[in-house]
Amino acid sequence: MFRVQNFSIDLNELVGYVTDAEAGAIATFIGTTRNNNEGRNVIALDYEAYPEMAEKELARIGAEAAEKWQIRRMAIVHRLGPVQIGEASVIIAVSSAHREAAFAASRFAIEEIKKTVPIWKKEVFEGGEVWIGTQTGQPLPQRQRIETETENRDRDLRRRVRTRSAA
Amino acid sequence: MFRVQNFSIDLNELVGYVTDAEAGAIATFIGTTRNNNEGRNVIALDYEAYPEMAEKELARIGAEAAEKWQIRRMAIVHRLGPVQIGEASVIIAVSSAHREAAFAASRFAIEEIKKTVPIWKKEVFEGGEVWIGTQTGQPLPQRQRIETETENRDRDLRRRVRTRSAA
Amino acid sequence: MKIRVKFFAILRERAGTAEATQELSEGATVGDLWHGLQKTYPKLDVPGIRLLYAVNRNYVHLDEKLHDGDEVVFLPPVSGG
Amino acid sequence: MKIRVKFFAILRERAGTAEATQELSEGATVGDLWHGLQKTYPKLDVPGIRLLYAVNRNYVHLDEKLHDGDEVVFLPPVSGG
Numbered sequence: 001m002f003r004v005q006n007f008s009i010d011l012n013e014l015v016g017y018v019t020d021a022e023a024g025a026i027a028t029f030i031g032t033t034r035n036n037n038e039g040r041n042v043i044a045l046d047y048e049a050y051p052e053m054a055e056k057e058l059a060r061i062g063a064e065a066a067e068k069w070q071i072r073r074m075a076i077v078h079r080l081g082p083v084q085i086g087e088a089s090v091i092i093a094v095s096s097a098h099r100e101a102a103f104a105a106s107r108f109a110i111e112e113i114k115k116t117v118p119i120w121k122k123e124v125f126e127g128g129e130v131w132i133g134t135q136t137g138q139p140l141p142q143r144q145r146i147e148t149e150t151e152n153r154d155r156d157l158r159r160r161v162r163t164r165s166a167a
Numbered sequence: 168m169f170r171v172q173n174f175s176i177d178l179n180e181l182v183g184y185v186t187d188a189e190a191g192a193i194a195t196f197i198g199t200t201r202n203n204n205e206g207r208n209v210i211a212l213d214y215e216a217y218p219e220m221a222e223k224e225l226a227r228i229g230a231e232a233a234e235k236w237q238i239r240r241m242a243i244v245h246r247l248g249p250v251q252i253g254e255a256s257v258i259i260a261v262s263s264a265h266r267e268a269a270f271a272a273s274r275f276a277i278e279e280i281k282k283t284v285p286i287w288k289k290e291v292f293e294g295g296e297v298w299i300g301t302q303t304g305q306p307l308p309q310r311q312r313i314e315t316e317t318e319n320r321d322r323d324l325r326r327r328v329r330t331r332s333a334a
Numbered sequence: 335m336k337i338r339v340k341f342f343a344i345l346r347e348r349a350g351t352a353e354a355t356q357e358l359s360e361g362a363t364v365g366d367l368w369h370g371l372q373k374t375y376p377k378l379d380v381p382g383i384r385l386l387y388a389v390n391r392n393y394v395h396l397d398e399k400l401h402d403g404d405e406v407v408f409l410p411p412v413s414g415g
Numbered sequence: 416m417k418i419r420v421k422f423f424a425i426l427r428e429r430a431g432t433a434e435a436t437q438e439l440s441e442g443a444t445v446g447d448l449w450h451g452l453q454k455t456y457p458k459l460d461v462p463g464i465r466l467l468y469a470v471n472r473n474y475v476h477l478d479e480k481l482h483d484g485d486e487v488v489f490l491p492p493v494s495g496g
Binding site for chain 2: 011012015019020021022023024025026027028029030031032033034035036085086095097099102103106107110
Binding site: 198214215216217219220221223245256257277280281282283284285286287288289298299300301 | 421423424425427461464469472488490491492493494495496
């Protein structure tokens with residue numbers, strides 16, 4: 001189950017999907033909208049995706065996780081549109097016979113999502129809004145760290161494109 | 168929320184409890200009954216606890232996690248009595264501003280639970296039943312690994328008792 | 335040949351549209367398409383932005399040759415999660 | 416002095432009871448209590464088992480001195496999760 005959707009994500013649906021008689025462990029990760037970021041008071045996050053490619057990349061993450069670890073089942077659902085404070089923007093659920101694989105795969109998935117899946121987050125904060133990770137040329141309060149993160153993310157992704165072309 | 172109970176665990180209750188406007192991440196871990204163990208066909212697991220001390224130890228794990236990592240809220244609920252295949256015996260939920268802390272704390276909690284919390288699991292399998300971790304003197308199919316794990320667990324726990332007495 | 339382009343996030347806002355169709359001559363690359371789009375949508379050139387490129391939902395390089403009917407997307411730095 | 420004992424898991428099954436009260440003389444330790452219980456419940460001695468000891472819900476050593484009304488538990492290797 002690798003999906004983007006415009007409505008709230010049902011944790012029970014994902015956990016039900018990965019539940020398996022051969023599994024002794026289920027790890028989940030829920031990304032939620034925090035009320036503050038880099039010193040700004042956040043009102044909501046607004047997500048946009050290139051939906052077909054985003055779902056393809058989510059499935060690619062699932063396939064890579066299944067190659068790396070002995071997992072049973074995996075589900076990733078990312079929400080689009082506005083996500084209010086405390087609500088989930090993304091949920092990952094993964095089951096495995098032994099807990100190490102479930103932990104490792106869920107951690108791997110969220111790191112990959114943040115680097116390679118074509119989804120964009122606009123932060124709506126008190127006093128403005130900004131596409132996170134996009135250098136707009138307009139100085140923002142305490143944006144220094146975001147720009148560094150963007151550069152890292154970007155470098156990782158470019159490396160992946162190169163590797164694929166070489167293969 | 169640190170609790171043992173005789174009825175099924177409600178994941179949504181725990182996630183609701185740790186949801187926090189200041190949190191950007193929630194990690195959960197669900198331990199489920201697997202249909203096989205060490206080559207035996209498992210029918211169910213039956214858990215027993217020293218309830219007052221188990222809840223005290225669960226709270227101690229939460230306090231230690233809060234000292235080690237910047238977490239917002241944590242909940243651990245362990246089920247007692249029979250737990251059927253695919254059902255949850257334990258659920259851990261932990262929220263944090265940034266995801267690293269939630270991942271680390273949930274991993275820490277399940278490792279500690281398995282080592283220090285006075286809860287015992289009887290495995291009911293096709294052809295018999297056994298208290299896991301207790302050397303009964305009766306040879307069981309493929310019990311070698313269980314006995315080694317028990318020895319490790321036991322050594323860790325004895326070390327902790329010594330440290331406490333020294334303090 | 336006809337190339338379909340989709341815009342997302344800041345590029346959608348800068349272009350003022352989510353989709354466009356561009357007529358290109360045979361042998362044109364993703365880089366040529368981007369160059370041509372800048373003339374139609376001059377605001378697309380976001381200072382300092384680092385784009386990635388996808389043709390038919392696969393990441394490619396700027397020198398990738400295009401074919402009639404290709405779907406091309408210029409991707410701003412992603413920020414899901 | 417009167418000491419309350421609770422049995423769990425395999426020890427509960429071996430003792431055939433979940434609780435017991437033991438009368439001990441002043442200055443007796445957890446080890447003395449265990450020794451005394453073996454006489455009442457000879458099956459408590461599970462070959463090869465490694466026990467831990469708790470008095471009033473705190474882990475202690477075998478030489479811990481007991482006091483009237485203490486609640487003592489002998490813990491088989493735990494296996495929760």
